[in-house]
Amino acid sequence: MGRQYDHGRSYDGHRHISSYRPHREELSPEQQHALEQHREEYRQRQAAQAAEQTRRQAFREKHPQRWTYVCQASIAGQPCTLTLQSRDGELEGRAAYPAHGYTTRLVGQAGEGQVRFTEYNAQGRRLGELRLEARDLRQFAALGHLHAQWRPAGGGRVEEVYLRLEHEHLPLDGGFPALPEVVAAPAKPPKAHPPRSQGRPMGESLEHKAQRLAENLASAGGGRAAAAAELASSTDLEREGVLRYLQEKAPRAFADALRLGYSLLPPAGLHAQSAPPPARTWRETGRLKGNPPVRSETEPPNKNIVEDEREYKTMLGSARALLQEQRARARRMLSPDGKEVLDYRYWFAQVYGHVTENEILFAQERTYYYPTYVLWCVLYFDKLYEDNLGAVASKQEPHWREAFKTATAQKQMENIPGQVGKIVFSLVASMLAHIRFDLPRAEAWVFERYRDAYGARLEDFRPDFFAMGGVFDNATRQMFADIERLLRLMGTSFDVELAKLFKQGGLSEHAMRDLLGASMNRERLATWHRAERMVAEGKAGEDPYRLQNERLVGDVTRKDHLSGTVGAIGVNRPGLEGITNSNAVDHVLGYLKAGNNAIGSLLLDGLDDLIGGLVGQASVSDEAIRSWDFYKRSSILMEFQKGEIAQAALLGSPGSPGLAQDFMLRIVEASRQIGDLALLIDSVDAYSLVRLFDGERRRKLERLLAQEYYPKLTLMNAANQIAKWMEAGEAKENKNSAAEIYSALQRENRKKLEQILLSRYRISTRDFLE
Numbered sequence: 001m002g003r004q005y006d007h008g009r010s011y012d013g014h015r016h017i018s019s020y021r022p023h024r025e026e027l028s029p030e031q032q033h034a035l036e037q038h039r040e041e042y043r044q045r046q047a048a049q050a051a052e053q054t055r056r057q058a059f060r061e062k063h064p065q066r067w068t069y070v071c072q073a074s075i076a077g078q079p080c081t082l083t084l085q086s087r088d089g090e091l092e093g094r095a096a097y098p099a100h101g102y103t104t105r106l107v108g109q110a111g112e113g114q115v116r117f118t119e120y121n122a123q124g125r126r127l128g129e130l131r132l133e134a135r136d137l138r139q140f141a142a143l144g145h146l147h148a149q150w151r152p153a154g155g156g157r158v159e160e161v162y163l164r165l166e167h168e169h170l171p172l173d174g175g176f177p178a179l180p181e182v183v184a185a186p187a188k189p190p191k192a193h194p195p196r197s198q199g200r201p202m203g204e205s206l207e208h209k210a211q212r213l214a215e216n217l218a219s220a221g222g223g224r225a226a227a228a229a230e231l232a233s234s235t236d237l238e239r240e241g242v243l244r245y246l247q248e249k250a251p252r253a254f255a256d257a258l259r260l261g262y263s264l265l266p267p268a269g270l271h272a273q274s275a276p277p278p279a280r281t282w283r284e285t286g287r288l289k290g291n292p293p294v295r296s297e298t299e300p301p302n303k304n305i306v307e308d309e310r311e312y313k314t315m316l317g318s319a320r321a322l323l324q325e326q327r328a329r330a331r332r333m334l335s336p337d338g339k340e341v342l343d344y345r346y347w348f349a350q351v352y353g354h355v356t357e358n359e360i361l362f363a364q365e366r367t368y369y370y371p372t373y374v375l376w377c378v379l380y381f382d383k384l385y386e387d388n389l390g391a392v393a394s395k396q397e398p399h400w401r402e403a404f405k406t407a408t409a410q411k412q413m414e415n416i417p418g419q420v421g422k423i424v425f426s427l428v429a430s431m432l433a434h435i436r437f438d439l440p441r442a443e444a445w446v447f448e449r450y451r452d453a454y455g456a457r458l459e460d461f462r463p464d465f466f467a468m469g470g471v472f473d474n475a476t477r478q479m480f481a482d483i484e485r486l487l488r489l490m491g492t493s494f495d496v497e498l499a500k501l502f503k504q505g506g507l508s509e510h511a512m513r514d515l516l517g518a519s520m521n522r523e524r525l526a527t528w529h530r531a532e533r534m535v536a537e538g539k540a541g542e543d544p545y546r547l548q549n550e551r552l553v554g555d556v557t558r559k560d561h562l563s564g565t566v567g568a569i570g571v572n573r574p575g576l577e578g579i580t581n582s583n584a585v586d587h588v589l590g591y592l593k594a595g596n597n598a599i600g601s602l603l604l605d606g607l608d609d610l611i612g613g614l615v616g617q618a619s620v621s622d623e624a625i626r627s628w629d630f631y632k633r634s635s636i637l638m639e640f641q642k643g644e645i646a647q648a649a650l651l652g653s654p655g656s657p658g659l660a661q662d663f664m665l666r667i668v669e670a671s672r673q674i675g676d677l678a679l680l681i682d683s684v685d686a687y688s689l690v691r692l693f694d695g696e697r698r699r700k701l702e703r704l705l706a707q708e709y710y711p712k713l714t715l716m717n718a719a720n721q722i723a724k725w726m727e728a729g730e731a732k733e734n735k736n737s738a739a740e741i742y743s744a745l746q747r748e749n750r751k752k753l754e755q756i757l758l759s760r761y762r763i764s765t766r767d768f769l770e
Contacts, residue, residue, distance in 0.1 A: 348430035470720035710744035
């Protein structure tokens with residue numbers, strides 16, 4: 001059995017995280033009592049939930065046509081909340097559009113295999129029709145989502161709509177919830193243009209046409225239908241002129257037109273009345289300009305988005321200047337000779353510089369589809385932190401105020417043995433503050449720039465967000481090198497050995513992911529979901545920044561940019577767990593009661609409690625697994641990773657039970673069939689997933705990854721994955737896993753990969769190729 005750590009005991013009796021213990025069985029009576037109490041509460045909750053589910057299922061079977069569903073969707077580019085209700089087959093509903101402040105009425109009708117909800121505004125005008133498959137609607141509660149089609153009343157493109165279930169209300173006690181009131185839009189009524197047969201003014205100016213179209217696109221209800229009808233009835237040349245005018249003068253209206261399915265013709269198409277053949281590549285659309293280092297010139301998520309080499313170079317220069325400022329900011333928190341940490345905020349400031357350095361490197365090495373977007377986000381992320389760092393405590397946003405208090409408290413305990421623990425605690429608190437509260441706002445604000453300019457969708461940038469795993473792994477390596485170097489300078493020999501221990505035995509990659517209840521993979525997954533909710537609910541809020549002389553100007557602390565944005569979303573709202581300072585075991589038990597049991601799993605729970613509930617889901621069908629959305633599939637795999645950490649820490653044996661492995665393999669295979677395998681593996685990390693497996697199941701997983709995932713890895717992420725296997729030890733299976741990645745890449749990419757491995761990780765292919 002390898003060395004293990006007791007997170008509740010130290011040599012001098014103080015309770016902090018870095019204490020060492022060689023035996024598992026040393027639990028105090030208080031801890032044992034807390035463990036038993038936690039397990040009993042868990043069993044009671046499970047029993048109550050099972051009883052409630054049984055009651056609800058019995059009602060569904062007896063009354064299959066009595067329900068109310070509340071779900072989130074986006075119709076014609078407008079986020080909305082749909083309330084769909086069935087009273088013994090009589091279908092009705094409401095659609096609330098929070099961004100525009102109006103609510104419409106939905107009248108349902110069941111037909112042959114289909115259910116149609118026709119939308120009417122407050123004046124009774126028909127706006128369009130939402131069509132759903134009847135069988136999908138019957139399974140809505142079980143699936144949690146369904147696909148539908150939106151057909152505008154005025155013609156135009158049929159739009160695919162994705163409905164995500166937020167709440168199912170069953171009238172168990174006989175009462176149905178009241179539907180929201182139908183409210184007219186507060187905006188001006190749209191300008192309806194006369195049909196061509198009645199004669200639009202022959203000499204009508206381009207400016208007048210564009211202005212009328214922009215007003216209709218911006219108005220509620222039937223205005224968008226009128227705009228769609230006008231665009232559909234225009235010739236290619238008329239439509240081209242109007243769209244180019246909108247692109248320059250009214251970018252929001254231009255983005256709305258793109259959402260209706262219209263786009264600019266390439267220059268050659270301006271001289272022909274018929275539409276040109278569709279462009280095959282991004283470059284052929286004219287939207288990939290120059291030679292920015294994009295991941296793919298042929299298949300980006302959205303070819304309407306412009307990636308311009310000139311803008312990329314401007315943002316790259318800004319990011320490089322920012323990196324120098326970040327390094328200087330961290331140095332100011334050290335003593336003049338650089339041998340003592342004066343302010344424990346240093347640790348986050350220092351690792352932040354490492355993250356920015358790697359973001360720049362990964363962008364240059366063609367890791368991202370939209371490197372300019374990523375660099376925009378780098379500037380926004382830092383500005384949020386810088387504003388709070390420079391503000392007085394009363395003006396700081398709550399999450400940063402608490403994180404800074406934690407850093408101060410840990411610094412005050414510096415003379416107590418166990419310095420590595422206090423360093424990592426202060427670091428993790430700031431990381432959680434930044435990821436939970438700053439990242440979703442920054443992503444939403446940068447996205448809105450792209451939405452307004454190009455009609456982009458937030459999901460267009462999701463692959464780039466989850467392709468950043470190697471960035472954080474590299475930053476982790478650099479962080480532990482910094483800790484070890486500074487502790488040596490301060491003569492703290494025990495903590496130097498402890499820092500080394502974190503880097504050995506596969507613990508380094510977990511130190512920033514699962515220490516103190518903080519899994520960075522899970523936190524980033526939740527953060528992206530928060531950004532999606534902010535955009536979908538119209539709660540991105542006001543962007544406090546603008547670019548001036550290649551720098552962001554503005555200050556997020558001058559007024560409240562938090563409570564109405566990420567603090568107001570309906571689901572997945574972030575909290576301060578793990579950010580607020582505490583060094584007592586009560587804090588650990590508090591995590592358990594709050595439901596964040598990552599640290600509790602390391603200290604208290606057995607493997608059966610951790611993954612028993614997950615394995616219990618293994619009886620679900622493959623079809624049910626395929627119906628789960630990306631977030632659920634990714635979250636379940638991450639929960640098994642959490643179980644693997646607990647098993648390694650408490651039991652000292654690798655892998656997980658065969659039933660769990662089979663279940664995980666089915667999730668991976670379902671993702672391959674759905675088509676988002678690369679996204680799923682990026683989110684959970686290939687190395688962390690593979691190490692959960694052993695024997696033939698591991699070989700099966702690695703064969704699938706070698707065929708479907710490893711060939712698509714960018715060079716920087718491939719090098720990082722190989723490095724992680726080589727850092728895990730000299731075992732033959734580790735070398736084989738590294739070789740699988742190398743062999744899966746195209747031959748022309750291997751030479752460059754060899755250079756990266758040697759220069760950045762000091763790894764030669766001879767180390768793992770036999």
